[in-house]
Amino acid sequence: MNIALKRHSHVPVHEQISQYFIDRISSNMLKEREQLPSVRKLAKELGVALVTVQKAYQQLQQKGYVESFQGKGIFVKKRAPLDPAPFDTEWQMLVSDYVPRAQSLAIFQPLRSIRYNLATACLHGDLFHMDWIRETTVRALEKQPQLLSQYSSANGDGEFRKAVSDYLRSKHLSVPPEHIVATSGTQQGIELVAKTFVGPNDVVLMEAPTYPGSIDIFRARGAQIIPIPVEQDGIDTKTLLRICDQYHPKLLYTNPTFQNPTGTTLSLKKRKELVDIAESYHFLIVEDDPWSELYFDAPPPPPIKSFDKSGHVIYLKGFSKFLSPACRMGALVAEGRLLEKLIAAKSISDLGSPLLPQKIVASLLQSEQLNPFLQYLRRQLKQQEKCCVELLQEKMPSLTFRRADGGSILWIKLPHPVDADVLLEQAHLHELSFLSGSACFPIHVPNQYIRLSFAGVPIHELKQAIERLCYVLCTLQTKNEIEQFPSF
Secondary structure, three states: OOOOOOOOOOOOHHHHHHHHHHHHHHOOOOOOOOEOOOHHHHHHHHOOOHHHHHHHHHHHHHOOOEEEEOOOEEEEOOOOOOOOOOOOOHHHHHOOOOOOOOHHHHHHHHHHHOOEEOOOOOOOHHHOOHHHHHHHHHHHHHHOHHHHHOOOOOOOOHHHHHHHHHHHHHHOOOOOHHHEEEEOHHHHHHHHHHHHHOOOOOEEEEEEOOOHHHHHHHHHOOOEEEEEEEEOOEEOHHHHHHHHHHOOEEEEEEOOOOOOOOOOOOOHHHHHHHHHHHHHHOOEEEEEEOOOOOEOOOOOOOOHHHHOOOOOEEEEEEOOOOOOOOOOOEEEEOOHHHHHHHHHHHHHHHOOOOHHHHHHHHHHHHOOOHHHHHHHHHHHHHHHHHHHHHHHHHHOOOOEEOOOOEOOEEEEEOOOOOOHHHHHHHHHHOOEEOEEHHHHOOOOOOOOEEEEEOOOOOHHHHHHHHHHHHHHHHHHHHHHHHHHOOOO
16 A cells, blocks of 8 residues: 655644545545455554554544444445456456546546536537638648658657747747647646656645646655645735745646636736745746636736746646647746756657647647637637526525636535535436536545536536536435424
8 A cells, every 4th residue: 555654744644544545535546345454454554553544544434435344344435336347357456556546537437428517627519610620630631741650859849839939929928939848738747847846745835726637646746735725816825925934845836827626817916926935935836827818808917937037937838728629739838957857757758749739739829710719719608607607696596606707617615514525426317517626625625615617518508507406406405404404
């Protein structure tokens, strides 16, 4: 059992053990009826006292993740049944692994039978100009048919990096092509940074809540993740300063524009402040920008990277959300020795992103149709957000949320005592899915939040989906009220 304990952490050891199993169970990496190690065996493996493991298992029982059977042991509770295997794979339980959690996998797995997918922060296919993307792809192949027989260099195709460099100027970010690395989406960019600069027990600061995929990556590196609250104008910089005085952070991961999952946007003042703090405490900022183009009215402030004069900010730009998810292309921007090490890490990872998607995205970025398409997309997303909000306000006024200024998601607080995971189970029965808020925190928190993607389905289906959600929620509330006041 590979649990990377941080002996000098502010988090007690028994809570670290408990959180490890919560992550594994929530990610479906530990399944129903699967047995946990005995108290004595785990204590010996980890070099901790028996009482420490006992306290960890008690926490898991109290939170409803496991159940104990006298004389048999501790078993995972309330998970989906195992699929029947065509041959015996039980021996594989003896093969240890180093994957602490995989919330992204847990999000996508149940969606095959879901009609109304409000779980993934993606745009529905009807929102894309498919003819434009198809024609651009065909032209790229007709112009250079040899693309299908060539590899890209590790740092990326020159034409792609030049197109990204030109595009970033519209974001007040002047970056030479030589400082850009092509990545297979921003997810790979985060992983490259993590595996290059983060090791066991390094302190990583993250917004709370934050993008679930980033937690998976830094947790897999054995980092000590410290959450920083998100305010109306972005990350709480006062708490950040206090944490920096207590610890020596290696980096801060932030999603400053239409933050996933809260939808908040970091103010101009705080963007400049973050750079000053990073320079003072000598840590890196990883700025994740998947969709700053998708604003509804006024454009957001310039990237944090635009205020960086000393190479403290690594900027990740994604193109999947608004150009072509199938291409899954992104770009990483850095300088100096950081850039050299990241290119080396990229070469070890995959030797270079596929060439054809780079050529397609480069052509799309250089196209005269790009700006009209983005304007169309903003109008459509604004309309879908308005439709979603009005339905929620009409049918479930007890919900609490902040309206989005851009992006494709809403962060919603459920009325007490509705639990997001219980609501999700019931929603699946009605062919509806959303993201439970617990996936967005690196620690266990009361499960009161959900993330809705209002762009995941066409607008006519969005209305049906919200009506179903409100019906399920109303049914659960009524059930809770009956259970609180039973008849005798």
